[in-house]
Amino acid sequence: MKFTLNVWRQNGPQDKGRMETYQVDQVSDDMSFLEMIDVLNEQLIGQGIDPVVFDHDCREGICGMCSMFINGEAHGPGRGVTTCQLHMREFSDGDTITIEPFRAKAFPVIKDLMVDRSAFDRIIQAGGYVSVNTSGNLPDANATPIEKPDADAAFDAATCIGCGACVATCKNASAMLFTSAKVSQFALLPQGQVEAADRVLNMVKQMDLEGFGNCTNTGACEVECPKGISIENIARMNREYLSASLTSK
Amino acid sequence: MGFAFILCCASLGQYFCDNLEFIPFMATSRGLFGSSLARKYWMALTGLFLCSFLVVHLLGNLPLLTGNQETFNAYAHFMTTFPLIKAVSYLLYGSILLHTFDGLMLARQNMAARPAGYVKYHGAANANWSSRNMALLGTFTLLFLIIHMKSFWYEMHWGNVPMYTDADGAVYKDLYTITVAAFEQIWYSLFYVLAMISLGFHLWHGFASAFQTMGWSHPRYTPIIRAFGYGFSVLVPATFASIPLYILLT
Ligand code: SF4
Ligand code: FES
Numbered sequence: 262m263k264f265t266l267n268v269w270r271q272n273g274p275q276d277k278g279r280m281e282t283y284q285v286d287q288v289s290d291d292m293s294f295l296e297m298i299d300v301l302n303e304q305l306i307g308q309g310i311d312p313v314v315f316d317h318d319c320r321e322g323i324c325g326m327c328s329m330f331i332n333g334e335a336h337g338p339g340r341g342v343t344t345c346q347l348h349m350r351e352f353s354d355g356d357t358i359t360i361e362p363f364r365a366k367a368f369p370v371i372k373d374l375m376v377d378r379s380a381f382d383r384i385i386q387a388g389g390y391v392s393v394n395t396s397g398n399l400p401d402a403n404a405t406p407i408e409k410p411d412a413d414a415a416f417d418a419a420t421c422i423g424c425g426a427c428v429a430t431c432k433n434a435s436a437m438l439f440t441s442a443k444v445s446q447f448a449l450l451p452q453g454q455v456e457a458a459d460r461v462l463n464m465v466k467q468m469d470l471e472g473f474g475n476c477t478n479t480g481a482c483e484v485e486c487p488k489g490i491s492i493e494n495i496a497r498m499n500r501e502y503l504s505a506s507l508t509s510k
Numbered sequence: 511m512g513f514a515f516i517l518c519c520a521s522l523g524q525y526f527c528d529n530l531e532f533i534p535f536m537a538t539s540r541g542l543f544g545s546s547l548a549r550k551y552w553m554a555l556t557g558l559f560l561c562s563f564l565v566v567h568l569l570g571n572l573p574l575l576t577g578n579q580e581t582f583n584a585y586a587h588f589m590t591t592f593p594l595i596k597a598v599s600y601l602l603y604g605s606i607l608l609h610t611f612d613g614l615m616l617a618r619q620n621m622a623a624r625p626a627g628y629v630k631y632h633g634a635a636n637a638n639w640s641s642r643n644m645a646l647l648g649t650f651t652l653l654f655l656i657i658h659m660k661s662f663w664y665e666m667h668w669g670n671v672p673m674y675t676d677a678d679g680a681v682y683k684d685l686y687t688i689t690v691a692a693f694e695q696i697w698y699s700l701f702y703v704l705a706m707i708s709l710g711f712h713l714w715h716g717f718a719s720a721f722q723t724m725g726w727s728h729p730r731y732t733p734i735i736r737a738f739g740y741g742f743s744v745l746v747p748a749t750f751a752s753i754p755l756y757i758l759l760t
Contacts, residue, residue: 267629269629280629330628332630332632333628333630333631333632333633333635334632334635334636338635359629359630361628361629361630364624364626364627364628365623365624366622366623366624366625367623430636432620432633432637432642433620433623433624434620434623434624435620435623465545465546465547466545468546469545469546472622472623473623474619474620474622474623474624475546475549475550475616475619475620475623476546476550476723477616477620477641477644477719478641478715478718478719478722478723479636479637479638479641479642479715480636480637480641481633481636481637484635484636484637485636492722493727493729495722496722496725496726496727497725497727498725499547499550499551499722499723499724499725500724500725500726501725502547502725503547503551503724503725506542506548507542
């Protein structure tokens with residue numbers, strides 16, 4: 262397969278950046294999107310051009326690093342996949358593909374397609390933990406009964422890989438889906454109750470401080486989320502936040 | 511005048527939302543004011559209140575569709591003089607202002623949250639049109655509201671309205687004649703119809719969205735709320751739009 266690629270090139274955080282056009286051929290339809298970029302980079306190195314910088318790690322949909330905005334969608338046209346799980350057979354031979362970094366004030370571009378998503382880490386630090394003793398004397402895992410539907414919902418929320426596709430795709434660059442997934446995974450379990458009110462207040466506060474936008478419930482995030490995190494989590498966070506603001510001391 | 515007033519309130523509103531820490535209760539109720547979620551709660555609550563107003567307003571205006579001058583004038587008189595309604599009307603004005611200011615503040619923050627936009631952004635791939643254009647639809651609705659209130663609300667309160675004597679000899683302001691005269695102008699009526707279409711799209715997303723924002727979401731009830739919202743957003747604006755169309759065509 263052959264493709265024309267419009268790729269965002271930006272030398273560093275201060276650079277203005279621009280789109281560059283490259284041709285790639287000899288792409289197999291079994292290649293993942295990242296492998297196609299590898300082919301492009303080999304070619305660029307051969308021509309003495311700086312290769313395109315992009316984030317990636319596991320290449321099997323579990324780390325969430327491979328942030329790319331492809332043809333106007335986070336992680337491209339596939340549903341429930343990250344960029345590394347997107348295959349070139351999703352495109353047609355001869356297509357022009359536009360590749361951009363995830364864009365948000367809170368996700369500054371480091372270089373080319375690589376962005377700094379440490380804002381997410383700071384949201385987690387603000388409350389995404391439970392203060393239970395994990396050294397020695399571990400309580401028996403089954404000693405605390407948890408209803409199956411709650412356990413399932415908590416587990417579903419916990420599958421969020423922190424990729425940032427929700428922010429990238431949201432027209433408001435809001436981080437509500439991510440934050441609500443992290444709030445929910447604890448809010449649904451008894452272990453999370455001790456810090457529940459502080460958690461939601463602090464995480465939302467940090468989310469605001471990072472400069473993310475405000476959710477307008479378009480639902481775009483849950484469509485683009487590679488892990489199928491539902492906006493029901495956002496409703497849960499809204500509930501938690503409301504009751505925490507009314508009752509916290 | 512109206513615009514200056516709105517702008518003044520907007521800046522005051524924003525100042526207070528961001529600086530409420532000096533009131534003891536506000537400082538302890540972390541998050542109920544000023545935070546992104548707090549603004550959203552106020553948007554949702556005022557939005558739903560405005561929806562309930564739409565229903566009352568529509569019912570009161572139905573006599574226009576039957577050409578019932580007497581009932582309509584009596585209704586208008588009642589709405590502008592009955593004390594309880596007067597009290598609720600201040601809540602209504604407050605809601606309109608708050609919904610507008612918070613909407614403006616949220617939209618401004620949302621634009622700032624993505625200073626460098628995408629070269630290619632395929633919004634239609636994952637969200638419907640009305641959900642992506644709430645600020646635009648809201649602004650148009652506000653423009654409509656200003657014109658609408660100038661034409662009828664302002665005229666009824668302070669304007670030069672002819673008087674009308676009903677069968678029992680009671681004298682009312684004749685808002686009916688003013689309304690009919692206004693809607694006999696084709697451009698005026700068309701603007702109304704357009705505004706109602708815009709309102710319909712605003713509600714199409716806004717109704718269920720308010721419930722989601724308040725966290726009132728449940729697998730059993732959310733589909734019902736959605737369906738009701740869709741019905742509401744078509745029926746209510748359509749019935750409103752039928753009033754100028756009816757007057758124009760008869
Ligand atoms: S909620 Fe989904 S899209 Fe957002 S960071 Fe988590 S996995 Fe990625
Ligand atoms: S590289 Fe790990 S999810 Fe794509």
